[in-house]
Amino acid sequence: MAVCILFVDDEPQSREMHADALGSWGYQSVVARDGFDALLKVAKYSPDLVISDLRMRGMSGFELLSVLRRRYPEIPVLCISGEYDPLHIPPHVVCDTFLKKGSYALPELRANIAELLCGERRAAHSKRPQAVVWLPKGRDDYYTVTCTNCLRTFTMRGTTEKEHSEEHTSCPHCQTELTFFIEGSRA
Secondary structure, rough: OOOOOEEEEOOOOHHHHHHHHHHOOEEEEEEEEEEHHHHHHHHHHHOOOEEEHHHHHOHHHHHHHHHHHHHHOOOOOEEEEEOOOOOOOOOOOOOOOEEEEOOOOOHHHHHHHHHOOOHHHHHHOOOOOOOOOOOOOOOOHEEEEEEOOOOOOEEEEOOOOOOOOOEEOOOOOOOOOEEEEEOOOOO
8 A cells, every 4th residue: 555645835836746756656645725625635645744835724733732732743744834943933833844846856855755754764753742723813803723632623712912921711612721932013
């Protein structure tokens, strides 16, 4: 059976290009358009690796990463984003490997995949801490949060003036304690 890799990105061209590349390398390629779609595909296909963009409509890669770390800690995750330098990734982006979107070549992606799929790295990555939820700054200081446990969403009023500060709340549906960051200042 071929190794299954789930590629998550809200850009159709990126999904198509990466699906073609993964297929040509002998992997079973599955694609998803956002975090919600990815979670459905994880349940259906049980991928050996997830590659995800961080900025997506619907459920972001930040939220997806948080859910994957809690529910599927055995699945390695490679994150891709144009917003961060691989040497300066925020401490709560808990992925196993990171590539800067638009700055890597397919051979580099292939090498990272091979490294993540080797047994030694797979055993080590599951010991990482759980990811927190990252929330983009909302309008009128309201934020939509997706619980990493029950996957239901709820709206909350912002509580911080500081950029990238850690906050805490409980899910009103299942009472799971959530740690989150609100991106950007309120200036």
